[in-house]
Amino acid sequence: MAIPLVVGVDGSEASLEAVDWAAAEAALHEVRLHLLHAAVGEREASDVISAAAERARRSAPAVRLSSEVSHEDAALALVGRGRNAHALVLGDRGLGDLPEMLLGSVSLAVAARADCPVVVVRGTAEHRDARFGSVVVGVEDGESSGTAVDYAVREAHLRRCRLVAVHAWSAPSGAFTTPQAPSWQLEAHRRPPAQVLDDALRRPAERYRDATVSRRLIEEPARPALLEAASTADLLVVGTRRRLGHPGLQLGLINHALLHHAPCPVAVVPQM
The missing domain is CATH 3.40.50.620 (HUPs)
Structure with missing residues (x-):
């Protein structure tokens, strides 16, 4: 089975924009899109994954989807999945980041440690x-x-x-x-x-x-x-x-x- 394109989701708008980009990329490469969410609560995790999956289906209906909830630290979970991934895709900021931050701490940590390409989805939607x-x-x-x-x-x-x-x-x-x-x-x-x-x-x-x-x-x-x-x-x-x-x-x-x-x-x- 071909290795997937992995996108990190946390419910933030930046991560949903990353899902849009990753869905189009998965369609381009004809690979599975894997949604990864690191969370403590199962109810919250289900909502986050469902919203991300719906967003991916709207962006690229034909793309195969899979999902996973990890209870590890988000950066550790993403770096771990990156050892067997086409690429990792992340938003530029997450829910826990301060508004004045230009780049989220998880995105920077993953970009500095992953074994595969890491795409940080920056810039405006326009x-x-x-x-x-x-x-x-x-x-x-x-x-x-x-x-x-x-x-x-x-x-x-x-x-x-x-x-x-x-x-x-x-x-x-x-x-x-x-x-x-x-x-x-x-x-x-x-x-x-x-x-x-x-x-x-x-x-x-x-x-x-x-x-x-x-x-x-x-x-x-x-x-x-x-x-x-x-x-x-x-x-x-x-x-x-x-x-x-x-x-x-x-x-x-x-x-x-x-x-x-x-x-x-x-x-x-x-x-x-």
Whole structure:
């Protein structure tokens, strides 16, 4: 049996919006949608699951549904199910989060620890309904972007939309550049930016030869570059590497910022 797409539900409007997104994603990938609710009371849990299932059926009537109530901590339950999931989908805030919080504690904890892609459904309903026809992926100079690029190309292929691959870089503070010595050369560990993108896209492009890919090389910090690209995107995809000698992932400051501020859903894809 194919592994399911798992969505965390807690009765909040943000989690129901995540159900809408996850139902459409499950239909796209032709996988089962599994509703997971972590709760103490059985009566409350039944109501939450019923509301989420009704929402999923309205969004994607043909999608197969299953559900589960866990009495574990919500983040632990989701991370556990993520070991055998197509992806985990979460709202940006839950019922217990303070109104001023930009990202809920459970969503952040799961994104930092899961073994599968985690999608945090951010942005307004108006943005998500606009359907811009592009998936944006951030490409780093290193190995952490490989699985993320594969994921992003597949998502763009299934959506029949454009993939926008963004590689942003910046010269060290105070650096002096000339046409003969471009800024990327001042960082000894960096390869030419165009080569970074070419190398990252070579393997997935061979698999999806009909993919429409736009390459963006941007000489500015990655955070504003990716937030700008996400302003006209249906999905923003970023990679993350595993911590050496420690459990969990190394989200980093850029991914933290994107999870808090992106105007569209964000997929965090761990390096495999």
